[in-house]
Amino acid sequence: MREFFATAEKRRPFPLFRRTTTSALAVAHARKGQNGIAVWATRIPRKLEQTAQKNHLPFFRIEDGFIRSVGLGSGFLPPASIIADSRGPYYDPARPSDLEVLLATHPLGEALQERARALIGLIRTQNISKYSAGGSIPAFDAPAGRRIILVPGQVADDMSVRLGGGSIKGNMDLLRRVRATCPDAFIVYRPHPDVDAGHRAGAIPDADVLHVADRISRGGGMAPLLDAVDEVHTLTSLTGFEAIMRGLPVTTYGQPFYAGWGLTHDLAPVARRTRQLNIAQLTAATLLLYPRYIDPLTGLFCGPEVLIDRFKTPEVWRPDLLMRLRGAQGGIRRAFVQGVHTVLQTRAKKKDWS
Incomplete structure (x- = not known):
């Protein structure tokens, strides 16, 4: 976090870290005009946000970025990108986030789109997803003529599920909805890697999954899996956005940040999202303008292109004892x-x- 909030101005110190609302507010007041308060979005103490706003202190909700690392955050691997949102969590459809405002109002002109198209090409050729790079395309031996639908599992208590999942309660409920919507499809279920690693809630016994789905896919990267399917049906998973960049049809059952811009089939639309975007514009806002990136090798700020290049450097991502x-x-x-x-x-x- 020190690296993400570093500044070139020598007179401004690195961020200070505090564990309580009272001490965080005290530090912010003492440094008023220079800094605000940044906190992990899922760990915001009660009334901290309201108190910061009342005292006119900048307040940022921190999340992992969408191109994060080669390895899991739940496995204690530090992120190489984060999001610092001053309006609201990007996964909460109840109010606009900084990302939604970018998507709704930023010109997202041709120069940005050109860079975004090049970034999409890099992501596709190197099989980049949030936690991985590379890998081979799996084979499912689906019967001829049946479309292959990927249903990505999610962490059961994830905030994007709780806030943006609507009436759907968990991965099994989503699978049943997809089967009811697409009775003749060949459904592939992908457990969330944090859940499969045993770190988070949301595991479903394989036997229960296979009562509804045709296959369970685990291991390997998400990107090659997307090249093996015809479309994606999801609640709010980032996999939906990764599928859009690859030109796959995406159906959303919840209200993720990428729904409502004319690129997805939305079963629970967000009424205020009316702008029609192309894939390059969605990518430019989501990956170029919204997150902060640092080079895990040098600790310096960088763009996503540099971070993707570091995905090819194994020693950067080597696990430590913890x-x-x-x-x-x-x-x-x-x-x-x-x-x-x-x-x-x-x-x-x-x-x-x-």
Whole structure:
């Protein structure tokens, strides 16, 4: 965070870190005119935002960027991009975020679009997604004539699901909705990597998934998977945006940031979003104007093109001891959850037999 909020002005110190609302406000008041308050969007203490606004202090909600790292944040790998939003979380459709304002009002002219088209080409040729690069295209052996639909799973308690998911309650509910909408499709379910790693909530037993879906895809990057499917149906997953950049049809069942601009089929439209954008304009606002990037090798500010180039440098992303311990913790949690599910299934069968 020090690197993300660094400034070229030597007289301005690095950000100071505080754990409580009172101390954060005290520091911000002491440095009024120079800094505001930045806080992880999912960790905002009660009344901190209202108090900052009342005292006319700039307030920024921090999230991981959309091209983040080669590895998971839930595995304690630091981000190489972040979002600092002064209006509201980009995943909350109840109010406009800085990203929505950019999408709705910025000219997004030809020079930006040209750079965005080049960036899309880079993302596609190098198979870049939020947490990975590279990989091979999987084969599903779908019957001829059946369209292949990817349904990306999400973290059950993720704020984008809670705020933008509408009436859909969880991954299993989404799968059922997709099957009801597309009864003849070949549905591929992709568990969220944080959930599959055992770090976050939202796991579904494979047997339950396969009552509705045709395949479960895990392992490997998201980008190659998108090259193996015909369309994407999603609640609010970033995978929908990554699919748009690849020209795939996307159906949204919730209200993600990329819905409502004429590029998706939206089952729960956001009424205030009326501007029609092209893919280059959506990409320019989302990846060029909105996030902050740092070069993980030098710690200096950079653009997404430099960060993507660093995805090819393995030593930058090598896990340290804490990250390896986190991986082991996730494995233990996964085994425990699967064990509990097996015990419950066994008891249910015994009850049926009796």
